[in-house]
Amino acid sequence: LKIAIRKAREADYPAVAQIQGACHEAAQWPLGDYSQYQVLLALADGQPVGFCVWRQITETEAELLNLGVIPAARREGVGKALLQALEKNARGDIFLEVAEPNVAARGLYQGAGWTEEGTRKGYYEGGTINAVVMKKRSWYSPG
Numbered sequence: 001l002k003i004a005i006r007k008a009r010e011a012d013y014p015a016v017a018q019i020q021g022a023c024h025e026a027a028q029w030p031l032g033d034y035s036q037y038q039v040l041l042a043l044a045d046g047q048p049v050g051f052c053v054w055r056q057i058t059e060t061e062a063e064l065l066n067l068g069v070i071p072a073a074r075r076e077g078v079g080k081a082l083l084q085a086l087e088k089n090a091r092g093d094i095f096l097e098v099a100e101p102n103v104a105a106r107g108l109y110q111g112a113g114w115t116e117e118g119t120r121k122g123y124y125e126g127g128t129i130n131a132v133v134m135k136k137r138s139w140y141s142p143g
């Protein structure tokens with residue numbers, strides 16, 4: 001697979017929504033919400049297969065809000081490529097929350113050098129599932 005990552009434009013949102021819909025563990029956001037954030041789109045052989053939504057919170061902190069790769073394109077390095085593009089675009093420390101039972105996502109983040117900072121008890125599904133808070137310290141970040 002030839003993987004390419006680029007910033008998503010408004011015209012890409014339907015493709016992003018379709019990918020999101022195919023990713024049950026991803027947060028299911030209304031289309032309109034994307035325009036408030038930064039969205040990266042992953043293409044495999046020219047086809048949209050993955051996305052990542054994030055925001056710069058302050059000058060030294062960013063947050064990964066949503067990430068997904070269609071099932072047919074998983075384990076090909078698309079998720080990893082999206083995280084690398086995020087790190088290039090975001091400034092400072094990047095934080096995220098991931099559901100404790102989400103083995104695939106936690107494996108991806110761990111392999112990409114993210115560290116576990118703590119848990120938020122009962123964060124998902126009406127208090128039944130914990131969130132793990134993870135952080136990636138960008139090497140140029142202050143402190």
Ligand SMILES: CC(C)(COP(=O)(O)OP(=O)(O)OC[C@H]1O[C@@H](n2cnc3c(N)ncnc32)[C@H](O)[C@@H]1OP(=O)(O)O)[C@@H](O)C(=O)NCCC(=O)NCCS
Pocket residue numbers: 023024025026027066067068069070073074075076077078079080081097098099102103104105107108109111
């Ligand atoms: C998590 C997700 C984005 C990973 O995307 P991906 O493109 O398959 O990830 P990659 O191919 O880049 O995987 C890189 C590494 O992550 C780890 N990993 C990925 N999927 C894994 C799985 N199912 N089990 C264990 N480790 C996994 C592996 O270490 C993998 O390297 P390897 O394939 O050489 O072993 C994808 O599974 C997904 O869309 N899941 C549903 C949505 C979701 O959970 N989003 C995260 C919300 S916080």
